[in-house]
Amino acid sequence: MSTATPQKFEFQAEIKQLLDIVIHSLYTEKEIFVRELVSNASDALEKLRHLQLTEKEIADDTLQLEINVTTDDKAKTITIQDFGIGMTRDELVKNLGTIAHSGSKAFLKALGEGGAKNTNLIGQFGVGFYSAFMVAKSVKVYSHSWQKAEASHVWTSDGSGSYEIEEAEGQQRGAKIVIELKDDCSDYAQDWKIKEILERYSAFVSFPITLNGKRINTVQALWLRNKNEVKEEEYTEFYKFQAHAFDEPRLRLHFSADAPLSINALLFVPKENTEKLGLARLEPSVSLYCRKVLIDAKPKDLLPEWLRFLKGVVDSEDLPLNISRETMQDKALIEKLNKVITKRFLKFLEEEAKNRPEGYDEFYKEFGHFVKEGAALDFTHKEQLTKLLRFESSRTEKGKTTSLADYVSRLGADQKEIYYLVGPNRASIESGPYLEGFKARNLEVLFCFEAVDEYVMNNVREFDGKKLTAADHADVKLSDLPKPEGALSDDDVKTITTWIKDTLGDRVAEVKASERLVDSPVLALNADKMMSPHMRRMMKAMNKEGADNPLRVNLEINPRHAVIKRLFELHASNADRAKLVAEQLLDNALISAGLLDDATTMVARLNKLLETA
Ligand code: ADP
Ligand code: MG
DSSP: OOOSSOEEEEOOHHHHHHHHHHHHOOOSOTTHHHHHHHHHHHHHHHHHHHHHHHOSOOTTTTSOSOEEEEEETTTTEEEEEEOSOOOOHHHHHHHHHSOOSHHHHHHHHHIIIIITTOTHHHHHHOOGGGGGGGTEEEEEEEEEOSSTTSOOEEEEEOSSSEEEEEEOTTOOSEEEEEEEEOGGGGGGGOHHHHHHHHHHHSTTOSSOEEETTEEOOOSOOGGGSOGGGOOHHHHHHHHHHHTTOSSOOSEEEEEEEOSSSOEEEEEEEOSSOTTTTTOOOOOOEEEEEETTEEEESSOSSSSOGGGTTOEEEEEOOOSOTTSOGGGGGOHHHHHHHHHHHHHHHHHHHHHHHHHOHHHHHHHHHHHHHHHHHHHHHOGGGHHHHHHTOOBEETTSOTTOOBOHHHHHHTOOTTOOEEEEEEOSSHHHHHHSSSHHHHHHTTOOEEEEOSHHHHHHHHHHOEETTEEEEETTBTTOOOOOOOOOTTOOOHHHHHHHHHHHHHHHGGGEEEEEEOSSOSSOSEEEEEOOTTOOHHHHHHHHHTTOTTTTSOOOEEEEEOTTSHHHHHHHHHHHHOHHHHHHHHHHHHHHHHHHHTOOOOOHHHHHHHHHHHHTO
């Protein structure tokens, strides 16, 4: 049927309902109408490209497959034209007047499920074509179908319940959508404004987009290309463009998967960890695309928290062409994506660690913090993450690291635990009193240099059936070593430990001879199971309650050490001086443990000792 005079139609009831919500909502991100219309244009071009493979007779077959956007800030209009498949008169009625298509359907369904008050739903689902009415006084759709014999028409509506269709001579193939903007939306007739929006949402649409004659999208959707065909410089350029970065990427993972979901992903680890530099906490910034159109630049749940340092793109084409991209907001789907991508990235890190250990170490130096965070908090991936942890140890050179698996491979048959020590740096751990007992027994100890390590080790708890154990903990039992010559006798040890306990009073919980000490005279062990020295320091730094509770430690003495032997003699001959020495030994032990809170009394005492020296 063809008519020369305009014919009036009522929108289907559901569309009326939809339009009512769209027009009256206070939804702030009105700009998504640009994304929706450009996506429709791109879909129409894509369909035409398919038709070109099978159809010989296509209207205006020489037209470029492109999208042209023009703005007119005097007339307050924005026009989006494509040379895609276009619509016949019947298709205009069916596609724009009824709720046959999925995006809007899903939207209405969500509304029915109690989301009526949630205007955000528009942003989540995109209401496709109808989003134009958020900003439009009127919308005109000029169209000529790809089928040569069909006439051209213009579809017109102000969104208030009805639309008109009329013949319109001289249209090119495709659709031209002219929006006359509402007065308070006239910004969308500004070139700069639309440029910004197009660059944000539609930068990777595969058909050329021009705005007022200027090309907008120049960077390709690299993630969809075969990785053997992409050059190194292209990746770097893409990274800088997509992540708004100035550095070069440190690591890159480009992969695709077909099952259980179709995924094309291109992920980058930046050169620098800006969180480490003390800048703000990173926001998740791997963007989610569906068929090259941005769905969400910073999707919260696409990746676990600890992967917030990653940049790049995840695109899922899993949905059949006729299902709209809005269903991508589906929570279950995001969860599935999360699972697949996280697993794949962990595998990638494992391979890097194996095949390029130096590069991995560099990565770990910069981003190890996130691996630790994951190992401590992400229960689902804990096992894989624990394997990726690295430590210096009493067996590595300074600056070189080992993994827990390597540690375990060096274990003696009867060692059931993995020992570690936390300290500010290697030198302080090596010169402290805690390590020597382990060294003397040839037991490897991992070194941890960061305050958070203790928390991480506590949460990780064990590896390969071996418990992670703090080497400075009072519970650690070490095997007997042969007694060296010249040590105090058991009786003398008993005498001196009792005397020290009496002399130091409440400052110590227990005094006993040590199995661990070799070169140092004394050692303080944490008697408080709930609060380790490092925890205590951290709480102090944060001004937390409990940090000021009186400190009680177990003091262990080395009956082989000259200072202790001298103290034994002194306590009989000059009890006053011996007391000063005992107090000083305790403070020395506390300093090594990082537990001495106030050194002023110590300085006074030292001066006294020096006087009599
Ligand atoms: P969806 O894109 O999810 O199908 P929309 O509301 O965005 O829903 O569009 C409705 C329908 O209108 C589309 O499915 C398509 O058939 C038709 N349509 C919209 N824009 C165009 C266009 N530029 N060219 C051809 N057909 C279009
Ligand atoms: Mg659409």
